Amino acid sequence: MNHWHNLVNRVPEHMTGLRDDIATAFKIVENFDTKARAIHADPTLSSTGRRERLQQEAAKGPRDHLAQLKQKNRAAVASIAARRKALQPVVKDHSDPVAEMRRAELRTLLRGMSPAERNQLVFSGDRDIIEAIIDAPAALSGIDAEMRAKAVEHFMGATNGPALRDLEAEEDALEATGAALEVAGRALEKLAETEREAA
Numbered sequence: 001m002n003h004w005h006n007l008v009n010r011v012p013e014h015m016t017g018l019r020d021d022i023a024t025a026f027k028i029v030e031n032f033d034t035k036a037r038a039i040h041a042d043p044t045l046s047s048t049g050r051r052e053r054l055q056q057e058a059a060k061g062p063r064d065h066l067a068q069l070k071q072k073n074r075a076a077v078a079s080i081a082a083r084r085k086a087l088q089p090v091v092k093d094h095s096d097p098v099a100e101m102r103r104a105e106l107r108t109l110l111r112g113m114s115p116a117e118r119n120q121l122v123f124s125g126d127r128d129i130i131e132a133i134i135d136a137p138a139a140l141s142g143i144d145a146e147m148r149a150k151a152v153e154h155f156m157g158a159t160n161g162p163a164l165r166d167l168e169a170e171e172d173a174l175e176a177t178g179a180a181l182e183v184a185g186r187a188l189e190k191l192a193e194t195e196r197e198a199a
Contacts, residue, residue: 007022007176007179007180007183008022008023008180010173010176010180011173011176011177012169012173015170015173018173018174018176018177021069021072021073021177021181022177022180022181022184024065024069025066025069025180025181025184025185026180026184026187028062028065028066028184028188029062029184029187029188029191031062032057032058032062032188032191032192033191035057036054036057036191036192039053039054039057054191054192054193055192057192058188058192062188063188066181066184066185066188069181070178070181070182070185073174073177073178073181074178076174077171077174077175077178080167080170080171080174083167084164084167087156087160087163087164087167088152088156089127089130089131089134089152089155089156089159090134091103091131091134091135102128102132103128103131103132103135103136104132104136106128106129106132106141107132107133107136107140107141107142110122110129110132110133110141110142110143111140111141111142112142113142118141118142118143119147122141122143122147122151123150123151123154125154125155125158125159127155130151130152130155133148133151134148134152
């Protein structure tokens, strides 16, 4: 089980917790491999006996431990989505009638512009414009939902660029970790098969 080093190397060195999770997963597999070899080499066990013993050993902890690592990874991925959503612009106060009117006027202004003028303003990074277009259906600003999403993404990049880049890097590392855990899980189940010659 040396190939796991390649999977670990897909995670930045400073993300030690994720690298440790991958190392732990493959240590689980290595330990089970040792047990599986002993079971297959035991001359007192029949094919059925080997099958039962392998399932017993897998159920004693390896499967659950890997499942816990996978659940931890899924929860971390979900937290990325929540943290990313927290960076999105929102209209925090709808109780100010003057502000509400201003946003409506900006949407009217946008609808009356040419596509080129509207695009320039929508992607200008102006917070008032962004709040106006997110506070109502996109069509009321003369744009479609895809353009609104792109404008919001552009605004987030301009105002929270470093934080977004950190989240993207963390998300990539979590995806790599998740893939490694899936590889470990498949390796464990393969070792638990009985169609294997004694080592």
